[in-house]
Amino acid sequence: MGSTSPFKEKPHSFRRKLLPWTLYACVPILLIRLYFYPLPLSLFPADQINSSTNSVVLNPSSSSASASSPTLKVEEKTHVEVACDYTNGEWVHDKKGPLYNGTNCGTVKVGRNCMSHGRPDVGYLNWRWRPKQCRLPRFEPNTFLQLMRNKNLAFVGDSLARNQLESLLCMLATASTPNLFYANGEENKFRKWHFPSHNINVSIYWSPFLVKGTERSDDKGYNTLYLDSVDERWASEMDHMDMVVLYAGHWYLLPAVYHYENSVLGCHYCPGLNHTEIGFFDVFGKAIKTTLKAITERRGPSGNQIGVIVTTFSPAHFEGEWDKFGACPKTKPYEEGEKQLEGMNADMRNTQVQEVDAAKEDAKRFANLRLEALDVTKLALMRPDGHPGPYMHPFPFANGVSERMQNDCVHWCLPGPIDTWNEILLDIMKRWEGQSRRER
Structure with a gap:
């Protein structure tokens, strides 16, 4: 064969x-x-590389990475970047939980420290906002510190501005310790911290109206606002700010008399006074317009770059009247479609977004001025479980159940949903940095 x-x-x-x-x-x-x-950088965790809105890539860092490393890299992309629509999304369960522990963060105001006040449920800590059309990376403190190296960041506004500031300080403190070096005013409403590792100053300025105003007192039950004048308590230091985060809203719901161009424009809920009732929506818009105009006129022509963030209105979740022991007992976020953004919440948010859009058009003539709305109204509306409620007080039920107890359903527990605001803030900052580098 x-x-x-x-x-x-x-x-x-x-x-x-x-x-x-x-x-x-x-x-x-x-x-x-x-x-x-x-191997390419994509082998590092995706949250440390980039987001759907930016191309900035800082050296991947973890708890063991050097906090002072200035390394900055930029990925070039051929497509046109579009800002993320943070309003369209859902809260999803997250096993990782928060970046910090509220019991050991020394910058939290007592009334926001829900964990140390004995809040028994901790489920509110395990939710993460997931936009539907893009990805929101987790907060990376070393990235934030590198982007703000040798700069000054200011938060301006009411107690919600302070709430957001304290959230940011707690997250940054996991990588670098801030030192309080200035405190002034009632309840230290004007404070400044320094991060020596990156030579960063972070400040809080109490200015509940953003414009010039006088808060109501015992003998005068209404606020007085001057809508055509910015509040110089913070604006006088504008030249030293590289980024400013503005928040105002809830104080505009209170009784007030409004002045504009040396005359009384009208009032909101001022019985007994001979003024025209005009509500507060249009007034709120005028105040935002005046604030952004002042920043544009004072900083636009100068050579120093400034970034301006307007955090949109944060809804309250009282079940009942806030001043009649209304409470916020829910322990889970609303599901999509369960709660609509409407009424006053929508109107306040829309007013801010419209004024920011108008100011952005005006600011196009200045290369050194960037403005953005930090649109948190929808995602905040979906979190009725994230407020201190009765745990604004330490162990409120230690001596038995109280039927009538003041609840805080306006501010946010720390840690809590407000940490997401600063995740979005960092995402905006990375996008700005990418734009700045391409323009050089």
Whole structure:
């Protein structure tokens, strides 16, 4: 018989021999490839690389990374970047939980420290906002510190501005310790911290109206606002600010008399006074317009770049009247469609967004001025479980259940949903940095 082909008679035997030969040949080639062409940065955790809205890539850092490293890299992208729509999303369960522990963050105001006040449920800590059309990375403190190196950041507004500030300080403190070096005013409403690792100053300015105003007192039950004048208690230091985060809203719901161009424009809920009732929506818009105009006129022509963030209205969640022991007992977020953004909440938010959009158009003539609305109204509306409630007081039920107890359903527990605001803030900052580098 003639010879037969080994490929036909013993196919499995040949394959057994071929496989190790292939591996022996591929391994050296792979090692040579890795030596000369290291793996791409995409092997690092995605949250540390970039988001759907920006192309800035800071050196990947973790709790063991150097907080003072200035390394900054930028990925070039060929497509046009579009800002993330943070309003369209949902709260999803998150096992990782918060970045910090409220019991050991020394900058939290007592009434926001829900964990140390004995709040028994901790489920509110395990939710994360997930936009539907883009990805919101987790907060990376070293990235924030690197972007703000040698700069001054100011929060201006009411107690919600302070709430957001304290959230940021707690998250940054996991990477670098801030030192309080200035405190002034009632309840230290004007304070400044310094991060020596990156030479950063972070400040809080109490200005509940953003414009010039006088808060109501015992003998005068209404606020007095001057809608055409910015509040100089913070604006006088504007030249020293590299970024300013503005928040105002809830104080505009209170009784007030409004002045504009040296005359009384009207009032909101001022029985007994001979003024026209005009509500507060239009007034609120005028105040935002005046504030952004003042920043544009004072900083636009100068050479120093400034970023301006307007955090939109944060809804309250009282079940009942806030001043008649209304409470916020829910322990889970609303599901999509369960709660609509409407009425006053929508009107306040829309007013801010419209004024920011108008100011952005005006600011286009200045390359050194950036403005953005930090649109948190919808995602905040969905979190009725994130407020201190009765735990604005330490262990409120230690001596039995109280039927009538003041609840805080306006501010946010720390840690809590408000940490998401600063995740969005950092995402905006990274996008701005990417734009700035492409413009150079």
